[in-house]
Amino acid sequence: MADSTPYLIAMTGGSGSGKSTVADALLEHYADHGIVVFHEDGYYWPMSHYGPADTDEQREAIIAKVNYDDPISKETSLMASQLADLKAGRTIEQPIYDYDQHDRKITETRTIAPANIIVIEGIHALSVPELKPLIDLSIYVDTPDDLRLARRIRRDVVERGRSVESVLAQYLGTVRAAHYRHTYPAMFEADLVIADEGLPAYGQVRAPKEAVERMLAPITARLQAEGVL
Ligand SMILES: Nc1ncnc2c1ncn2[C@@H]1O[C@H](COP(=O)(O)OP(=O)(O)OP(=O)(O)O)[C@@H](O)[C@H]1O
Ligand SMILES: [Mg+2]
Known part of the structure; x- marks a missing residue:
């Protein structure tokens, strides 16, 4: 503890934008200090939140209706209470979301023990009002939209077997508007805005080591200044 x-x-x-990449790098670099990453994704509401979901038709109707890029699709009160528990030194059982089933796993949870540094990352980490009083350092990863879209198309088409048409329909239909409404405004109030200025890295499919180090550097400087490291 x-x-x-x-x-x-x-x-x-x-x-x-590179949130998970930076979070993984923080985990690796500061393992000796005691660090844990808290993912926002586990908190998507279970299907049961939206009403009966016993038949395929009912489940499909729910999936079609929910905007998964809006923070309302997440159980933010549970997110806040579990983060508060961790900050108070209590171990939590974090829910796990099953993307294939579009539902929260019923029996399985992820046990997270408190650590000196907790990193919460996700598209709504700075847009949930209940979380704000708990946050010590807020970071916005600012990556140009064309790069983010290129990476998303690559991920969904190459790694998830989706069609370019369906990825673009989702991006233009919900993702883009929700980004400007719920994620982007946080850039103007974040303590730290990090951007990878290493232009050659922009053409890479995976973040090269140097690119990750460039993004990590301002965070390290801040943590040292605050006596956390
Ligand atoms: N500085 C960088 N230069 C080049 N590629 C990068 C850089 N940072 C991240 N990437 C790459 O971009 C892709 C997306 O990064 P990552 O998964 O970390 O984004 P994310 O913000 O967590 O996205 P999501 O919200 O969809 O989970 C990955 O393939 C990653 O390797
Ligand atoms: Mg991610």
Whole structure:
């Protein structure tokens, strides 16, 4: 258990901006300090939240109706209470979301023990009012939209077997508007805005090591200045 109040870093940015890449790098670099990553995705409401979901038709109707890019699709009160528990030194059982089933797993949870540094990352990490009082450092990962879209198309088509047409329909139909409404405004109030200025890296499919180090550097400087590292 952590011997002092854990330090909470909340990191947001649009889909494909590099949040998970930076969070993984933080986890690797600061493992010795005691660090844990808290993913926002687990908190999507279970199907039961939207009414009966016993038949395929009912489930499909729910999936078609929900905007998964709006924070309303997540159980933010549970997210806040579990983060508060972690900050108070209590171990939590985090829900796990099953993307294939579009539902929360019923029996399985992820046990998270408190650590000195907690990183919450996701597209709504800075847009949930209940979380704000808990956050010690807020970070916005600012990556140009064309790169984010290119990365998202690549991920969904190459890694998830989707068609370009369906990825673009989703992007233009919900993702883009929700980004400007719920994620982008956080850039103007974040403590730290990080951007990868290493232009050659922009053509890469995966973040090269140097690109990740460039994004990590301002965070490290801030954590050192605040005496966290
Ligand atoms: N600085 C960078 N230079 C080049 N590629 C990068 C950089 N940062 C991240 N990437 C790559 O961009 C892709 C998307 O990054 P990542 O999955 O971290 O984004 P994300 O913000 O977590 O997206 P999502 O919200 O969809 O989970 C990955 O393939 C990653 O390797
Ligand atoms: Mg991610």
